[in-house]
Amino acid sequence: MEAKVMMIKCQKNRKAFGARIQKEGRNWRMTWAFKIDERVAQKEKFSSESTIKGSFIFDEEYPGCPHCGAQSFFTCGKCGKITCWDGSDTATCAWCGNKSKIQLVNELEVKGGGF
Numbered sequence: 690m691e692a693k694v695m696m697i698k699c700q701k702n703r704k705a706f707g708a709r710i711q712k713e714g715r716n717w718r719m720t721w722a723f724k725i726d727e728r729v730a731q732k733e734k735f736s737s738e739s740t741i742k743g744s745f746i747f748d749e750e751y752p753g754c755p756h757c758g759a760q761s762f763f764t765c766g767k768c769g770k771i772t773c774w775d776g777s778d779t780a781t782c783a784w785c786g787n788k789s790k791i792q793l794v795n796e797l798e799v800k801g802g803g804f
Contacts, residue, residue, distance in 0.1 A: 693741070696730050697722075697771045698783035699756035705730055706755050706773075708762075710745070717741060720748045724755045763791055 691712035698705050707730065709721040745762075753760040754773035763774045765782035772783040774791065781788045 694733075695741070695771060696725075697754070697762055697773055699754050700759065700772045700774065700781060700783050701757040703783040704756050710741070713746075716744045716746050718746050718748050719751045721750070722752055722755050765789075 693710055694707045695710055696705060697708055705725055705727045707723050707725045708719055709723075710717040710719050712718075747760065751760070757773065757775070759773040759775040761774045761776065762771050763780055764771055765785060765787050766789055767787040768782060768785040770782065770784040772780065774780055777791070779788060779790050
């Protein structure tokens with residue numbers, strides 16, 4: 690089984706958290722989320738510049754963002770990093786501050802999420 694940790698920031702407070710994902714065929718299943726200090730994440734190389742491509746599905750047990758409870762995420766069209774998402778029509782990237790409308794897609798290419 691292939692499993693990785695994505696580095697995500699909370700849209701509400703800009704604090705980091707890790708989300709565990711595991712490969713299931715062409716999909717990535719999000720199974721767990723946990724608070725993490727950004728310095729620890731860098732030490733563990735969770736902030737490396739790698740890419741994950743595919744469909745993301747959420748396990749029934751996935752707790753969502755440990756800071757605000759948001760159950761999903763989006764990738765920023767400007768910096769490509771990941772921020773939690775509460776389902777609203779517009780969102781602000783917690784990494785670079787870019788504001789944009791959310792576009793739903795079947796597959797994502799996530800860069801620099803720390804895998």
